Structures are given as structure tokens and as C-alpha cells.
Amino acid sequence: MQPAELSAVDLVTAVRQGDLSAVHCTEAFLRRIEALDGSINAFLKVDREGALASAARIDERRRAGGPIGPLAGLPIAVKDALCTANLPTTCGSKMLQGFRPPYDADTVRRLREADAVIVGKTNMDEFAMGGSNENSAFGPVKNPWDLSRAPGGSSGGSAACVAADMAPVAIGSDTGGSIRQPAGLCGITGLKPTYGRVSRRGLVAFASSLDQIGPMARSAADCALVLETIAGHDPGDSTSLCDEVPRYTEMLEQPLTGVRIGRVRDHYAEGLDPEVARGVEEAFAVFTAAGATIHDVELPHAKYGVATYYLIAPCEASSNLARYDGAHYGHRSSQRTGDGFESPLLEMYCRSRAEGFGPEVKRRIMLGTYALSAGYYDAYYAKALKVRRLIRQDYLDAFRHVDLIGGPVSATPAFRLGEKTGDPLAMYLVDLYTVATNLAGVGGISFPCGFTRSGLPVGFQLQGPALAEPLLLRATDRFQRLTDWHLRRPKAIA
């Protein structure tokens, strides 16, 4: 078997047992990246040398009988929103072109300590703002299932590189669906853990009360393996949870008998693609066959999710992105006209930001600044925070009756590149089924549940209460034992 055909769980087992060297494994994936990424553009940086060097060190240590970490030899691609001390970190933005972080993100540190092999940094929508990857300053990622289509976003590079077997696992981040939506559109499995489960230290901040890092892989079992390493409290992020990290990989076996899954009728409103609706219904039937029971639940304020999100996220972003001032790091404009600016410093700020940020990032900074400004704060930001509480309360109420909530992850399969770029609001609506999870701070997972007639993956989403990752992973794993959608590979790039 070629390494690219093995699961992450099988790869680390093979390396541990000495059946596969970390170098051989890393080389196999690097070869695929070289062969395929020219047409997919999933990577912003491939660290061939660094990856092979760390793989060689792991092999040497193992041969010498030394201890090796739980992810020893496992190639992992990391979204370019996570700081890496030895690699550039651009967040998909010209603003950070050439930026070298002085430290590793906590997730990256944990991956290195577990002996994972970081193969490179993946493409993304600029500052994680977007649902198609077309907002990257370094060109869009192509969906491996159809190169004329978007992979989703913002973790589109991470989703596409796993879908094309250029890495068995990738790390993504999810502020309003940025792991789950691209996972759905690329036919892979992506987990957004509960807010605070994974430290945000070293994740370039977008909307701090919503951002969460998570694993993207072929299967729930592979996501479980990686989550065990990256989850846990970090003194460097005081919002990271102190709760003990369960052994997710050992909690997959238990059957789903008696697990109650909620079905939200409003999910089937106008706009849901009929082929997606069919795939989702068939997935519910699989869960029923696995012993789960399906119950109607209501999330009465879910219809306000997108509007709430597109106030709160831009407000937090406008504050977080104020740090890009051309003074400490990032792009500095050299243009000085003096026209209309009170001081050379002010002109430097305004021009550096105008030149460094792309259109969507500017739009969100502007929206957030507007919604936080005197006279509008109560009508917009404070109002959105109140609706956020109602949205979270809906989830708390629903989870008194069901253990999980199932449904579509996005209303349509992968759309064509360029199809929505002219209409920012249409692009915002692709987040319809995913934003409320982040607003409520709970967890969600998405995975393939079928394909359209034209061969595009259809995604299913499960959401669970806070810290229900064991159940989210177990339910998805059970589904993947009963179906083989997650094992299909895109023909276009095989």
C-alpha cells in the first residue's frame, strides 16, 4: 500500500512498528504535493527540507530505541493562520507577506512535540474571511473534485490538500464554519471543537470569541487521533478550557443505540439543493439503522444567525486587525503625499492598511468599525450580542431533548469559482448552517454523506453540546463504518 492510501491511524501504527519510516512516509506525500499542487494551489509554503529533516530525526530516535510521540511520522499540513516560528505565516494576506512569527502557535508546538511532521502551510481566505478561498491574496484553491469549483473556505487549502491526499491530516480554524464548510465541499471530515477546547495562542486572531482550531482528515478516527494531541489547557490562552482531554480514540467503539439526534425542520427551507437534501435524509436513515433515534427539534433564532454573525465577527475583527499598523510587523507603505492626513504617521497607517488588506477584509473592518461607532453601537453590536444569547439558549434548550443535532453543512455542493465573488452578501449566506455553532460556542463536525449526480461531495453536519467531542466523533465514526463515502477519491487528480 502507498502511504497516501493509508489512514492517519494506520500511518502512525506503521511508523511505530517499523513497517514504514517517517522519511518514506513524508517523501510519499511530498511527491504528491509536487505532482498535484500546481493545479490545486492548496499550499502557500511547502517545507520539504524541514519536513524531511524532522522525519529523519524521528526515524533515528526510533531505531535507537528512544521514545517517539503519538503522531510520530505523521505528515500534517497547517493552515497559514497558525504561527510557525521557522516558516512564513501570511494568513493569506499581502499584509503579512514575509512575516516570520517569533514563536509557534500552541497547536504547532503540540504537534511538533508529538513528533508530527509539518509539511507546509495551507492557502486560505485572507485573515480567514471568506467561504470560497477566493479571498486569498495568493490565488484561489481549486476543489480537487472539480478544478473549476471552489473548495469552500476559509480553510480551503487544508480541505483540498486532504481531499487530494497531499497530506493525511490538516489543521484548520473555524470562526463561522471555516473547517466544516470546506470539509463538506471537499468530501472530507472536519471537526470544530467546543470553543476553548484547543488553545488559540498563535492563531492569527479574527474574531476571538468565535475562533477555534480543529483537525481535518479523511475520517473521524483520524480527527480523534489529532484532537488528542492538540486539545488541552494552555496558560498562554486564558480562554482555553481546563477540562481533562479524553482519550477520543478509545471512545469510538460504543454503539449509537439510544443516541437521540435532532432534525431541524427549518434546515429544509427554500434554497436547499435537492441533491443535498436527499443526501442528508439518507444520512439520517444510516443513523437510524445504527440504533440512533431521530427527533424534530427547533432552533427558533437560527434564522438570525448569519445577521448576528456578520455583526459580531466584523466588530471583533475591526478591533483585532487594528494591530496591523505598519509599525510592528507586516506591510508598510512608502507612499507619502500629505494630502488630507493630520500627520505622516497617520498617513503611514492608512496607506499601509489600504495597500496590505484585500477588499473583503476592508469591508469587514469597515462594517465592524461602523457597528461599534458612537450612535450605532446599541442598534448593531449590542443588539447582536443579545440575539447571540437567544441563539445559545436555543441550543441549550434543544440539547435537553436530544444528544446531537444533524443536518446539512451547506445548502449547495461546491459552487463555481467566480460564481459569488461579485456579491459579498451572497457569499455570507453560504455560512447559513454553520455560524450558529460558533455563536453558541458548541462543537460541530462535518463529513461526506453522498455525492451529486455530477460527482460532487455532499456534506452532513452534526452539532453537539459543549465538550461533546467524544460523541460527535463516535457518531461520525459509526457512520463511516456503515458507509464508504469518506473513502472515495477525486478522479480528476488520482
Add this chain to the structure above:
Amino acid sequence: MSLSRQDVAKVGMLARLALSESDLDVMTTEMSKIVGFVSLLAEVDTASVEPLAHPLDSQNVFRDDLPQPSLTTSEALQSAPRHDGECFLVPAVLGESGAA
């Protein structure tokens, strides 16, 4: 909900974004449309609802006030567009001149 060009120009200055005349036109149209959409929230009765700024019911987290290793000056300056080895250099804060 419609924003005026003046509103948008003012927000641009608050956000420290230099906007050209054509940027202002586009931004005014797009922001009006998006603000119109999010105004949907006005119909939700929130009279007795407290704002929720953060999903965790966590309190402030304290640690002992002990010196710990942190970034060195050179690490902190390593990606600065201009510095003198000790400080970040920026154009003049007041007035007309300033070469940085």
C-alpha cells in the same frame, strides 16, 4: 438602510483605511446592502435579554505575578519594517516631516 458617502469616509478614517474616491463609491453601496441585511435583527424582541459577549461563563483568570521568559528585543523587532535595534521607527507623529 442606506449609508452616505460621508458616513463611509468617516468610518474609513476611524478604521485607518485610506479610501480612494472609487473605493468610497463601492464601499458605500456594499455597506448599505450589508447593513440593510443585518438590520433584520431589529425585529427580535430582546427587551429582557442580557448581551452575551463570550460563549464561556468564565471569570477572569489570574496567575501569580512572577517574572517569566518572554520575547527578546531582537525577536520582537525581527519583522518590523524599520527599527534601530532597540525601538520601532515610525514617521513623525506630529507635523510634516519624518523620514521613517
